[in-house]
Amino acid sequence: MVSADVARNIVGIIGNVISFGLFLSPVPTFWRIYKAKDVEEFKPDPYLATLMNCLLWFFYGLPVVHPNSTLVLTINGIGLVIEGTYIIMFIIYAAKNTRWKMLGVLAIEAAFMAAVVAGVLVGAHTHEKRSMIVGILCVIFGSIMYASPLTIMV
Template structure:
C-alpha cells in the first residue's frame, strides 16, 4: 500500500523544485506551509508519551513532516520578494511563541495524561482543520481566475487520500482528535477535486504558443 503522506511529500518537493528552477514564487502563497508547520508541531507534542500514551507513530510521522515543512519554508523564503518574506517570518514567529507557550502550559498546568491529551488534542483539532482549510485561499483564487494553474491536481488528490487514510486509522482505534480534522480534510480534498474538474477546461495552456506574424514579410 502506498503511503499518501509520502506521495504528498513528493508532490511538495516537485512544487518547490519548480520555485527553485524559476527562482520566483510567482502566485504561490506560504499559507499551506505555515499551517502545516504549526499542525505538525502540535501533533508531535500530542504523540509524545508525556501527553498521550501509545501514539508514538503520530509523533514520528509528524516529526518528519515538520522537518519537510521547514525545508519548504526555507525555499519559499529564499525566492520570495521582501514583503512576502516579512509576512511569512512574522506569522512563523507567532507560531513558534504559541507552540512554546502550549508546551510550557500543558507540562506545568496539566497533571494527568487525560487532561494533557484533551488540551493538546483540542488544539490539534482546531489547527488541523485550519491546515486542511489553508488551500481555501487557493480555491478562492481558482474561482476568481477560472484557472487551476496554482492548484495542482496531484496535490489535491493526495490530500484527499491522506484524509481518508488518517480518518480510517483514527476509527480503527477510535481517537476523536484525529478523526475530526482528517474527516474535514477528506471533505475539503474532495471539494478541491470537484473545483479542479470544474475549471480545468478554462485554464490557459502556456505550452501552446501562437506563431509570430512577420508583418513586413506579409506586406511584400
C-alpha cells in the first residue's frame, strides 16, 4: 500500500512534468519569431499572464508562506526563467509601441507583487493565513493566465 505522502509526491511530480511541457509549448512560436526577427501578429498577453502566475505560485511555495512546497517552488522557478526568456525575446523583436506597453505591464506586475509580498508578510502572521491569501490570488491569476489567449479575438 502506498502512503498518502508518496502518492502526493508522485502526483506532484507528474504535475510538474505536465507544467514543464506547458511552459515549453510556445517554443515553436518563439523559434518563428527568432527566425523572422519580428513578433508579427503575436500578442504578448499569454506570456505576461503566465509570468505573473509563476511569480505568485513561486511566492506561495516559499517556506515563509507554505512550508514543504518544494515541487511548487521548483516548477514555478523554472517557469519564471522560461517565461522571462520569452518576454525578453518578445521585447527585443516587438515594435516600439508594443515594447513600451509590455514594459508598462511588467512594471505593474512588479508593483503588484511587491504589494502582495509586503501585505502578506506584514498583515498575515500564520502560514494558514498566508497560504489562504496567496492561494486565492494564485487561483484568480491562474484563471486569467488560461483565459489570456482569448485576447487574440479582440
